[in-house]
Amino acid sequence: MLRGLYTAASGMMAQQKRHDTVTNNIANLNTPGYKAMNAAVRTFPEMLVSAMGGEAVKKGVVGRLATGVFAEENLLSMRQGDLMETNRPQDLALVSDILVEGAVFDASGKYVDPNGNVVYQPQVFFTLQGPNGERLYTRDGSFKSAADGTLVTADGIPVLGDNGQPIVVNGTWEDIRVAPDGTLYSQALNAPLPDTPRLLLTLVNNPNDLLRSGDGRFRYAGDPANIREVQEGDRVQVVQGQLERSNVDAAQSMVDLMSALRLYEANQKVIQTYDTSLGKAVNEIGKI
Amino acid sequence: MNNSMISSAVSIRALQQKLDMLADNVANVNTVGYKRKTSVFEDILTSIQPHEKDFQLAGRRTPPGFTLGWGTRLAGMMLDMTQGSLQETGNRGDVALEGNALFRIGMPDGTEAYTRNGSFQMTPLPDGSTQLVTAGGLPVLDADGNAIIIPQGLRLTIRTDGSMAGEDANGSVVELGQIGLVRTLKPELLQTIGENLYGVSAGMDPAVVVELLPARPEGVSVWQGYTEQSNVNLTNEMAELIAVQRAYQLNTRALSSSDQMMNMANNLRG
Numbered sequence: 001m002l003r004g005l006y007t008a009a010s011g012m013m014a015q016q017k018r019h020d021t022v023t024n025n026i027a028n029l030n031t032p033g034y035k036a037m038n039a040a041v042r043t044f045p046e047m048l049v050s051a052m053g054g055e056a057v058k059k060g061v062v063g064r065l066a067t068g069v070f071a072e073e074n075l076l077s078m079r080q081g082d083l084m085e086t087n088r089p090q091d092l093a094l095v096s097d098i099l100v101e102g103a104v105f106d107a108s109g110k111y112v113d114p115n116g117n118v119v120y121q122p123q124v125f126f127t128l129q130g131p132n133g134e135r136l137y138t139r140d141g142s143f144k145s146a147a148d149g150t151l152v153t154a155d156g157i158p159v160l161g162d163n164g165q166p167i168v169v170n171g172t173w174e175d176i177r178v179a180p181d182g183t184l185y186s187q188a189l190n191a192p193l194p195d196t197p198r199l200l201l202t203l204v205n206n207p208n209d210l211l212r213s214g215d216g217r218f219r220y221a222g223d224p225a226n227i228r229e230v231q232e233g234d235r236v237q238v239v240q241g242q243l244e245r246s247n248v249d250a251a252q253s254m255v256d257l258m259s260a261l262r263l264y265e266a267n268q269k270v271i272q273t274y275d276t277s278l279g280k281a282v283n284e285i286g287k288i
Numbered sequence: 289m290n291n292s293m294i295s296s297a298v299s300i301r302a303l304q305q306k307l308d309m310l311a312d313n314v315a316n317v318n319t320v321g322y323k324r325k326t327s328v329f330e331d332i333l334t335s336i337q338p339h340e341k342d343f344q345l346a347g348r349r350t351p352p353g354f355t356l357g358w359g360t361r362l363a364g365m366m367l368d369m370t371q372g373s374l375q376e377t378g379n380r381g382d383v384a385l386e387g388n389a390l391f392r393i394g395m396p397d398g399t400e401a402y403t404r405n406g407s408f409q410m411t412p413l414p415d416g417s418t419q420l421v422t423a424g425g426l427p428v429l430d431a432d433g434n435a436i437i438i439p440q441g442l443r444l445t446i447r448t449d450g451s452m453a454g455e456d457a458n459g460s461v462v463e464l465g466q467i468g469l470v471r472t473l474k475p476e477l478l479q480t481i482g483e484n485l486y487g488v489s490a491g492m493d494p495a496v497v498v499e500l501l502p503a504r505p506e507g508v509s510v511w512q513g514y515t516e517q518s519n520v521n522l523t524n525e526m527a528e529l530i531a532v533q534r535a536y537q538l539n540t541r542a543l544s545s546s547d548q549m550m551n552m553a554n555n556l557r558g
């Protein structure tokens with residue numbers, strides 16, 4: 001058949017996925033802690049096309065042909081979002097800029113060394129305990145207190161402390177100050193709370209190993225050796241009373257939306273052209 | 289196809305809810321004792337479209353599958369309990385609170401409600417004494433949970449530490465107890481029940497949400513003759529309104545873009 005017909009159809013589907021990703025980014029322009037996604041489009045493996053028969057054509061290889069594209073993956077952009085002041089004592093924001101020896105990261109958190117190896121900047125997250133006991137990670141620090149004093153996210157998932165248990169605060173949060181390393185202090189006593197609760201901050205070496213699990217939370221799907229607790233000396237701090245804004249760039253998203261739409265249209269025109277050609281082949285050339 | 293449309297439609301609805309909340313705040317910019325509402329957005333579920341094994345090509349950075357988001361939603365509305373400014377009115381019935389405290393009000397069904405709105409009135413009772421009530425006629429409670437009754441001929445004075453006294457024409461003073469005050473432990477668990485009153489939801493133990501304050505509480509001052517203004521700052525609300533409006537606009541743009549795509553697919557043939 002006409003190979004190009006399926007290529008163009010695959011092009012339309014890939015652009016549709018790109019459009020969906022950008023739409024979701026735009027929808028989450030105001031969601032605190034949201035990290036924008038970028039759809040990466042990849043071409044299908046190429047195939048070899050060879051000529052068969054015909055006197056004028058020398059039998060042999062014509063060349064390589066790629067038969068389509070597909071939306072391969074949705075990459076997270078881990079750029080630090082701006083901080084927004086809310087003055088709520090339970091609103092926390094993470095500011096992280098982890099240093100890795102020998103690497104100077106660009107704005108998207110990637111460094112390519114002279115040998116061509118790619119290094120991603122490690123990122124730090126708050127740690128939550130999911131409904132089945134698994135660990136979930138988030139940058140969205142808009143927490144609140146449950147009736148029993150547990151620190152929970154806006155929809156009730158408990159936040160873990162460095163002892164692996166949810167953080168419980170009896171009494172009012174107005175008295176609580178969170179130090180930049182995550183330790184909870186009582187202003188009245190001018191000392192840490194009993195048992196020195198500290199927020200569990202997790203460092204993920206390669207943020208691309210994270211899978212979104214909805215509601216602003218991530219699951220870790222990589223090598224257990226590449227995820228650890230934040231240590232002394234890591235450049236990360238917890239800021240109380242502020243939230244990290246979404247890092248979606250509205251102007252860039254609009255441009256991506258328009259580009260996805262026009263590429264969709266271009267592929268549509270290609271299909272229409274193939275349709276006309278096939279129409280001619282069937283109706284006119286084959287006319288008796 | 290549907291993903292873009294559903295994402296935008298859902299997000300537009302969430303933005304509409306935020307707009308409604310901002311309008312509520314702005315409408316109450318002059319309401320005595322009003323506490324503004326804030327909200328938080330959250331992104332909705334993410335689905336991962338599975339990929340065939342052959343899709344795992346070299347150079348792929350993330351785990352297999354294509355993640356799709358479905359928009360945003362309003363996760364919850366919370367009260368911002370920042371102190372409002374005090375305005376002098378000179379009325380004996382107006383009481384303003386400074387600090388983390390709420391007045392106790394007795395509801396008709398026997399439960400308690402709480403409020404910051406201190407524009408109280410003194411209604412005369414059949415036996416000549418007067419009772420301190422809210423503008424809606426509900427009794428203000430004292431520290432023991434009883435209605436505040438001022439005997440005939442006495443003028444009510446509420447001191448800064450919350451203690452109440454009645455002065456008669458000769459200048460002699462009768463102590464009338466302490467005005468009932470509670471401190472909020474968890475403002476996010478307070479529910480607005482209308483008429484500027486807050487309550488605790490039915491299944492919850494009130495002791496978890498609010499704490500009874502003792503006599504002469506620290507950090508709290510009671511001012512008779514003043515009212516506490518609403519803590520809505522019009523500039524901030526307008527700034528948020530503009531942000532919501534622009535986000536709404538962007539989402540409708542995405543919706544119409546996805547509509548155009550569906551149109552193109554429909555017109556592929558004829």
